Amino acid sequence: MLHSQKEMSENKPGFLTGTRNHVLDLDDFSLEELDLLFTTTDEMHTVLNQDKKKLAVLQGKIIVTLFCEPSTRTRLSFEEAGKILGADVINISSQGSSVEKGESLLNTMLTIQATGADIIIIRHPHSGAPHFIARHLNSSKVINAGDGLHAHPTQALSDLYTMKSHLGHLANRKVVIVGDILHSRVARSNLWGLLLIGARVVLCGPPTLLPKEFLRGDHRKNGHHLAKIEVEMNLDKAIEGAAAIMALRLQTERQDDGFLPSLREYSKMYAITPERLKTAQTRAILMHPGPMNEGVEISPDVAHGPQSVIEEQVNNSVAIRMSLLKLLLNPTGKIQ
Amino acid sequence: MKNSLLIRKTRIIDPSSRTDMIGDILILNNEIAEIRKEIRESEIPIDCAVVEGEGLIACPGFIDLHCHLREPGYEDKETILTGSQAAAKGGFTTICCMPNTNPPIDNAAMVHFIKGKSIEANLVRVLPIGCVSKGRAGLELAEMWEMAEAGVIGFSDDGNPVGNPNLMRQALSYAKMLNVPIIDHCEEQTLTKNAVVNEGAVSNRLGLKGWPNEAEESMVARDIALAELTGGKLHLAHITTAYSVELVAAAKKRGVQVTAETTPHHMTLTENWVLGHKHSKESIQFLGPDAYNPTTKVNPPLRTEQDRQALVNGIREGIIDAIATDHAPQTFMGKVDTYTSAEWGISGLETALSSLLGLVHKGELDLMTLVTRLTTGPISILGTSYEEIGSLRKGTTADIVLFDPDRKWVVKAGEFASKGKHSPLEGIELRGKLVLSIVAGKPIYSSIDKIKIEVEEKMNE
Numbered sequence: 001m002l003h004s005q006k007e008m009s010e011n012k013p014g015f016l017t018g019t020r021n022h023v024l025d026l027d028d029f030s031l032e033e034l035d036l037l038f039t040t041t042d043e044m045h046t047v048l049n050q051d052k053k054k055l056a057v058l059q060g061k062i063i064v065t066l067f068c069e070p071s072t073r074t075r076l077s078f079e080e081a082g083k084i085l086g087a088d089v090i091n092i093s094s095q096g097s098s099v100e101k102g103e104s105l106l107n108t109m110l111t112i113q114a115t116g117a118d119i120i121i122i123r124h125p126h127s128g129a130p131h132f133i134a135r136h137l138n139s140s141k142v143i144n145a146g147d148g149l150h151a152h153p154t155q156a157l158s159d160l161y162t163m164k165s166h167l168g169h170l171a172n173r174k175v176v177i178v179g180d181i182l183h184s185r186v187a188r189s190n191l192w193g194l195l196l197i198g199a200r201v202v203l204c205g206p207p208t209l210l211p212k213e214f215l216r217g218d219h220r221k222n223g224h225h226l227a228k229i230e231v232e233m234n235l236d237k238a239i240e241g242a243a244a245i246m247a248l249r250l251q252t253e254r255q256d257d258g259f260l261p262s263l264r265e266y267s268k269m270y271a272i273t274p275e276r277l278k279t280a281q282t283r284a285i286l287m288h289p290g291p292m293n294e295g296v297e298i299s300p301d302v303a304h305g306p307q308s309v310i311e312e313q314v315n316n317s318v319a320i321r322m323s324l325l326k327l328l329l330n331p332t333g334k335i336q
Numbered sequence: 337m338k339n340s341l342l343i344r345k346t347r348i349i350d351p352s353s354r355t356d357m358i359g360d361i362l363i364l365n366n367e368i369a370e371i372r373k374e375i376r377e378s379e380i381p382i383d384c385a386v387v388e389g390e391g392l393i394a395c396p397g398f399i400d401l402h403c404h405l406r407e408p409g410y411e412d413k414e415t416i417l418t419g420s421q422a423a424a425k426g427g428f429t430t431i432c433c434m435p436n437t438n439p440p441i442d443n444a445a446m447v448h449f450i451k452g453k454s455i456e457a458n459l460v461r462v463l464p465i466g467c468v469s470k471g472r473a474g475l476e477l478a479e480m481w482e483m484a485e486a487g488v489i490g491f492s493d494d495g496n497p498v499g500n501p502n503l504m505r506q507a508l509s510y511a512k513m514l515n516v517p518i519i520d521h522c523e524e525q526t527l528t529k530n531a532v533v534n535e536g537a538v539s540n541r542l543g544l545k546g547w548p549n550e551a552e553e554s555m556v557a558r559d560i561a562l563a564e565l566t567g568g569k570l571h572l573a574h575i576t577t578a579y580s581v582e583l584v585a586a587a588k589k590r591g592v593q594v595t596a597e598t599t600p601h602h603m604t605l606t607e608n609w610v611l612g613h614k615h616s617k618e619s620i621q622f623l624g625p626d627a628y629n630p631t632t633k634v635n636p637p638l639r640t641e642q643d644r645q646a647l648v649n650g651i652r653e654g655i656i657d658a659i660a661t662d663h664a665p666q667t668f669m670g671k672v673d674t675y676t677s678a679e680w681g682i683s684g685l686e687t688a689l690s691s692l693l694g695l696v697h698k699g700e701l702d703l704m705t706l707v708t709r710l711t712t713g714p715i716s717i718l719g720t721s722y723e724e725i726g727s728l729r730k731g732t733t734a735d736i737v738l739f740d741p742d743r744k745w746v747v748k749a750g751e752f753a754s755k756g757k758h759s760p761l762e763g764i765e766l767r768g769k770l771v772l773s774i775v776a777g778k779p780i781y782s783s784i785d786k787i788k789i790e791v792e793e794k795m796n797e
Contacts, residue, residue: 128627
C-alpha cells in the first residue's frame with residue numbers, strides 16, 4: 001500500500017508500475033514520479049488552453065469527492081479536472097450527508113466504495129483520515145485533499161510546479177515559507193517536495209507557531225530526513241536572497257488561542273510587504289495557497305503585484321489534479 | 337483429595353522472601369501447605385492434581401494497581417466479569433479498578449456494588465478505587481472516609497488529573513487520616529488541549545497535536561510538593577517520562593511519601609509505533625502500513641526511546657515501585673476511526689506479562705525485579721494488610737501464577753477474554769506465556785488441559 005524505501009529506489013515511476021494506488025502525501029514520491037507528473041501537467045495545460053476543454057481519457061470512471069471541511073479552490077479544481085477528463089464526478093459534503101446523522105467515516109467510505117467509485121478524494125479535519133481510509137478500502141483509490149495539520153499533497157504539487165515553471169531549477173535556491181508552520185499542512189507537504197528537488201528551505205514564523213522539533217533544532221541531527229531545514233524567526237533575514245516566498249494563511253483564531261499577542265503585531269513582523277520583497281532576488285516569486293487575509297500575512301499591493309503568482313497557482317492546480325487523476329486511473333491512455 | 341494441587345519441580349520466584357529456587361509447591365484448600373526443594377510422596381494427598389512445572393516459573397499472583405473495568409455504565413467496553421477473566425488469563429490475581437465509570441465510584445454504595453459484582457464473578461480479587469472528588473468533577477471532595485470504610489484502597493479521579501491544587505492539598509491531607517494514597521493522573525490539561533500523541537518528531541511528522549512531557553512533569557512536581565506539605569501518601573499513576581522518574585527519585589530521597597507506577601506499554605513501546613513502526617531503528621521518514629492506527633492511542637501517550645529506557649531503569653532501581661497495566665478496553669468500533677476521534681486506551685491485561693518478559697529476554701530487566709514490581713511492589717502501596725496475597729510463604733493464601741518464559745505466541749486481540757479486542761501488538765510474536773492462575777488455592781485459568789477441565793467444572797458449579 002504505502003511505498004517502502006526499496007520500492008522507491010526503483011527508477012520507474014510508481015504510476016506506471018502499478019505500485020501507486022493512493023496519493024496520501026508526498027513522502028513516498030520519487031523524482032521519476034514527479035517528472036512524469038510534471039510533463040503530463042504540461043500536456044494538460046495545452047488542453048486547458050483549448051477552446052473545447054473536454055477529453056475522453058477518463059470516460060466511464062467515477063470520482064467521488066468527500067469534503068468534511070470548507071473548501072473553494074481544492075474542491076472546484078478537482079471537480080473541474082475530473083470533468084474535463086471525461087469522468088463522472090460526484091461531490092459529497094459532510095453537511096447534508098449521513099455523516100451528519102452520525103455515520104462513521106469508515107462506513108461512509110465503504111458505502112462510497114460499494115457504489116463503484118474508482119477514486120475517492122477526501123478532505124478531513126483529522127490528520128491521517130486518508131491513511132485510515134486507504135487502510136480499509138480494497139478497490140477505491142484515495143487522494144488526500146487536505147487532512148488536519150498533516151498534509152495537502154496536491155497543493156504542494158501545484159506549488160512545486162509553479163516554482164519550477166518560473167525558476168527553472170530549484171536546486172540550492174532559497175525557498176522561504178512564512179507564517180503558521182505549526183498548523184500548516186501545506187508547509188508539511190511542501191517540505192517533502194522541496195527537499196526532493198534539492199531546494200534550500202527556510203521556515204519563518206513566530207516561535208509559538210513553529211513545531212517544538214524545529215524550534216529546538218532537534219531535526220538538525222544526522223540521518224533526520226528534515227536535517228537541512230533551516231529556521232529563522234526574523235523575516236527580514238529569512239527573505240534576503242530568496243528565490244520564492246510562500247506566505248501561509250494565518251487563522252485569525254490564533255490570537256484568541258493565545259499563540260499571538262495581536263494580529264497587528266503579527267502583521268508588522270511577518271507580513272510580506274513591497275519593502276521586504278525588495279531584499280529577495282530580483283525575479284523572486286510570491287506565492288500563497290489561499291485563502292488570503294490581505295493586510296495580515298500579505299499586503300494587497302504585493303498580493304496583486306507583478307511578482308505574485310497566486311492566481312497561477314490556482315490555474316496550475318487544475319492541471320496538476322488532471323494529470324494526477326489521469327495517471328492514477330488510466331496511466332497509459334492517450335490524452336487526445 | 338479435592339482442593340489440593342501440587343506444582344512439581346518448578347522454578348519458584350518469590351520476592352517476599354527473596355527466593356529463587358527449583359522446588360515443589362503443595363496447595364491444600366486455599367493455602368500454601370508446603371513449599372520447598374522436594375515434597376515427599378507421603379506428604380501428597382491421594383487424588384492430588386499434579387502440574388509438572390519443569391521449565392516453568394511459579395510466583396505470587398500479580399497485582400495490578402490500575403485497570404478500567406468500565407462497569408457500571410460502559411458494559412459494551414468491559415464488565416467486571418470479562419475484565420476479571422482477562423486478568424485471570426494475564427496472571428493478575430488481584431486488580432484495582434479505577435472509578436471513572438458512569439455513575440462514577442464516588443460513594444460507599446457504589447463501592448459495595450463493585451464488590452458485589454466481583455463476588456458474583458468469583459475469579460480474581462477486585463479492589464475498588466474511589467473518586468477524589470464528587471462526580472470526578474474536581475470541585476468538592478467525595479465522601480472519602482465512608483468509601484474507605486467500604487474498602488477502597490485509594491482515591492483517584494483517573495482519566496482526569498486533580499487539576500485544582502487546593503483540592504489536591506485537601507485530598508492528600510484527608511487521605512492521610514485514612515492511611516490510603518491519592519493516586520493522581522498527572523496531566524496539566526492546559527498543555528494538552530486536543531493532544532493525541534507525544535510532542536516531538538512524531539507529532540510533527542504526522543501533523544497530530546502533541547502532548548509534551550512537561551504536562552506530566554509539572555504536575556508530578558506539584559503533587560510531590562503538596563505531599564510534602566500535607567504528609568499524605570501520594571501515588572503517581574502511569575508516569576512516562578525520564579524527568580518524572582528523576583523527580584520521584586529526588587522526592588523519595590527527601591523522605592516524601594511518594595510511590596509511582598508505570599505501564600508495560602510505556603516500558604516496551606515508543607512513539608514510533610504511531611508511525612506504524614514495530615522497531616525503533618526505522619527512519620521516521622517512512623510510514624508503516626499501520627501508521628495512524630489508533631490501537632497505539634493511549635493517555636499518557638507513548639514516549640521516546642530515551643523515556644522508555646529511563647522508565648525501565650526506574651523499574652530496575654526501584655524508583656518506580658510497581659508496574660500497572662492501565663488496562664483500558666474500548667469497543668471494536670471505538671478503535672476503528674481516525675486517530676483524533678478514536679477512543680483512548682490499550683487493552684493490556686492479557687499481553688502485559690509476555691511483553692514484559694520480552695525485556696527480560698533482551699537483558700534489560702531480571703526476572704526477580706520484574707516479579708517484584710508486579711507483586712511486593714504493588715503490595716507496598718496497598719499496605720501491610722495485603723501482604724499475604726503477594727507472597728508464597730508457607731501458610732499464606734495461595735494466589736499463584738505459573739508461566740512458561742519461553743513459549744512463543746502471536747497476539748490476536750480478537751481472541752482476548754477482555755471485551756477490549758484491540759492491541760498495538762496485534763500480529764506480533766511474543767515470547768513467554770501464562771499457563772496457570774490460582775486464587776486462594778483455586779485454579780481460575782489454565783492452558784494446561786488437565787487443569788482446564790477442572791477450571792471449567794468449577795465455573796459451571
